[in-house]
Amino acid sequence: MVDYNGRLSSVYAAGRGMTVDEVKRWTDAFQPHLPGERPLTLLDLGSGTGRLTPGLADAFGGPVYGVEPSDRMREIAETTAVHPDVVYRKGSAEEIPLPEASVDGVLMFLSFHHFRDQQQALEEVRRVLKPGGVAFLRSQFADLMPDLFWYDYFPSARTVDAGMYLSLDAVKSLARKAGLTPADDVVWVTTEPPRTLRESYDRLKLRALSTFEHLPEDEIEAGFARLAADADRDPDRRLSVHPAAMLLLSRTGS
Template identity: 40%
Template sequence: MELKRVDYDRTQHAGYAKGRRLLPTSRRTWLRAFREHAGDRRIGTVLDVGSGTGRFTPALADEFSADVIGIEPSARMREVAHIESSHPLVSYVPGHAADLPVADASADLALMFLVWHHVPDRPAAARELARVLAPGARLLMATTLSDRLKELLLYRYFPRTRDIDAAVFPTLEETVDVFAEAGFAHSGLTEVHHRSADSLSEYAGRQRMRALSVYEHLTDEEYREGLAALEADAVAETSPRAVESECDLLVFTRR
């Protein structure tokens, strides 16, 4: 399946911050996971690679009491981040995974949150991450893996999104091999359970914003039909039912 690249300057930036905003409980869940797998070294500088509108960037600064550099190729996403996710310890700069605007061995931790599938040259990106991370520093990668797809509620209402994810995301073995070649050790894999919405109605509201990049690969008819079915179920919901999700967190250590 050949899929076009998502242009965040053209489409996704407008509703992304609101549609992908983290629930407080979900933010705490992820930060606990990041802290648990960040390693024992002192963390003075964190890279948020593919920081988007800054969903995690200020939270990383608070969690690690560290300077955080949000690196994002989309100018429009950075504009939103500057407005909605500013923080005294955070800076947002242009760049992408294969060309990071930071010095050699200058970072103590890097995060890539649902970014890896957007990277066109993954071997080059892995080498660049190896360049900027200090020896012993860790890379945390939250990602879908095509051989470890979860039973997401999204797939029920928009069935072809599962096929798209299977085509877009690499396997675990492919990902580990790319980083091994670049000088990383695979240090862990954990499944993080987090809350996507407090109710089906809230979940439907988020999908109306079309803030998931996978929607860019659906036809308008597929999107409308899925959203209509989801909204019908949301209207029928008599008591709020939280929408829980799972996501893999890969941990790599710079040798």
């Protein structure tokens, strides 16, 4: 498990922040899968510093509940991601502090792999979803891992990341056991702008990705030394953008 009350909370917004355009591209990707009426009630499960939470309220009318177990991450959200239709609450995926059938949609944005009990979490997601509601599971999957450029600098990172995630079929199996219906395949969403090597280095060096919490320090130091040298040599080189995988989970029936 990763401690988001410590160092990561101090660098997360700078290292993992999203532009207004990126947030809108995500909410546009959610739109076709949600009911057409507005307002909609949504849950941002594992909302962190609230990088997407206010955007959900803007797009769908609110209220939006940001549920986050890390006190420090939630405090940052309550200060920097304020919105009149957003409420942040302390809670976990395994014990969501909302009534049964109270939300139209649930967003799990790169939070699923942090849940202590993923089966129980999905059962809770089904409980709080209204019949016909949809959960958006934005995650990596062990059998659909992207070929990220920075894996070349940190030899253990690819294996570490793959070990954090379940395969797509394994996640679908958990969802079905929880009473959720998974879509046949993932939806691929491209929201990040192409970045230069220098821009990517400047974000990555903050170590806001939880992957770095699991790498040996000597590997981290050597990798960043190589990456810094390459960024100095070729700062304007544009890097490939990898689409993000998102699995839709529906609550069917009553």
